[in-house]
Amino acid sequence: MAVFSKSPLSESTLGAMSAIADGIALGINRKQAEDALRVNQQQLKSILGSLRDAVWSISVKKFDIVYLNPAVEIVYHRPISEFLENPNLWWEAIYPPDRARIERIWQSIRAGESVGWDLEYRIALPSGEIRSVRDRAHLVYDAEGQPLRVDSIVTDITQRQQYEAALERERQQLRQIVTHAPVAMAMLDTQMCYLAYSNQWLTDYHLEDFDLIGRSHYEIFPDLSRQWQEIYQRALQGEILSQNEEKFELADGTFRYVRWVVQPWYVSSQRLFPNETLAEGFSSDRLQPGAIDAATIDRNDVEIGGIAIVTQAIDEWVEAREAALESTRLKSQFLANMSHEIRTPMNGVIGMTDLLLKTPLSSQQKDFVKTLQTSGKNLLILINDILDFSKLEAGEMRLEALEFDLNTCLEDAIDSLSIQATAKGIEPIAIVDERVPTALKGDDSRLRQVLMNLVGNAIKFTEDGEVTIRVSRAKDDRSAENSSNGDRSQVMLYFEVIDTGIGIGLEGQNKLFQSFSQVDASTTRKYGGTGLVLV
Known part of the structure; x- marks a missing residue:
């Protein structure tokens, strides 16, 4: 507000104008407060209306309903109109066995001994269903400090319970x-x-x-x-x-x-x-x-x-395992010792057959001595196998690291089986890839033994056709890369023994790397042998 005058205003005029200005300002403030209150009330009403929990206000003196929100219908399954018509309906909805507890709390509030509660009780729906609720309430006082009403929030906790x-x-x-x-x-x-x-x-x-x-x-x-x-x-x-x-x-x-x-x-x-x-x-x-x-x-x-x-x-299991391993070791040690002791006289027997063959004998006697010599050598081979297996079990097998020629090792293995192969009209051959070095260092006797076992097995199960030993570099051998850098300390070779014999079915192949078992007992009766033993 602005006032313009050509002459000074009197004190009375200024006082009147000041009073008018104060009245206008007060009116403006009151209007702003009313607008703010209206907005707050709308916000509160919106919030309370969106809740799924029932909100009550109950008069302390008259014990009737002052306020309730729409969620009362969700919790109590009753229309709001019933509560307005019957202000005590909220009390009647409490499951009768639980009313005494609520009544005691109300009495304590009226007596000024309590200012609210947080408790769980049951309510009865119109359908007869009993539901559980949680009721959280607090006491509200008037301007004079007297108990005015109780504001309460009731939540259905049946599903949670x-x-x-x-x-x-x-x-x-x-x-x-x-x-x-x-x-x-x-x-x-x-x-x-x-x-x-x-x-x-x-x-x-x-x-x-x-x-x-x-x-x-x-x-x-x-x-x-x-x-x-x-x-x-x-x-x-x-x-x-x-x-x-x-x-x-x-x-x-x-x-x-x-x-x-x-x-x-x-x-x-x-x-x-x-x-x-x-x-x-x-x-x-x-x-x-x-x-x-x-x-x-x-x-x-x-x-x-x-x-x-x-x-x-698993102490007992570990002890039993250790005992079994010790028993196996002792057994293997015994077999190794016995095999060694048996091999000594067997060499003497074979040596005597050599001497007998140099003496004058009839053709029949020579056949007898040769049969004895062959049987003795075969028995010695079996004894050597037992000795090797026993050493493996006893943990006494040691691989040598000696220089040898691969071609010579292959020839020796094939020559050792030449009689067996010739008898069946088979000539074993060895094919060595040109990238395979022949000057090697390792245990050639063990390699020869493995090859003889595999080739002998191939000859045994091949009636006609061929038996081939093929040697090449392994696919994952990195020594070829290292050799270009001057590192030729190791080489990984891949040995194949290929034959045209009866073969081994898929079911039998699964047994190759298991503890010794025969694929078919009939093959042993027909062909003999001790098996590949690839475990």
């Missing part, structure tokens, strides 16, 4: 399953606190006097290594880790052999994963991770709930 009850049942079932698992097993949450554990867990780790539920794993095992802490963290990230055999040192200095598995377990809005699948996967004779696979669970509805640790003591 059902889920919690189902979850608790699953937890109890899980604890029962884990408790009686045949292995040492513990389930922990993401904070590494115990949720369940087996009796065997308590026994194996001397924890019989402890109640572990809710306690930290790191509190129970304060000296855990960094390696194990990393294993647990990796499991919490979703990995499954396991070890079939590991040696542990216990607190008393003794050692224990165990196999173990550490894997995550999962929880969703519907249930726990896994429950019985965990224990089923960990049987006493074989330790395997649980059958549940997180990849099969809806990734948007699941999260890691913690980890499961399963260990199984």
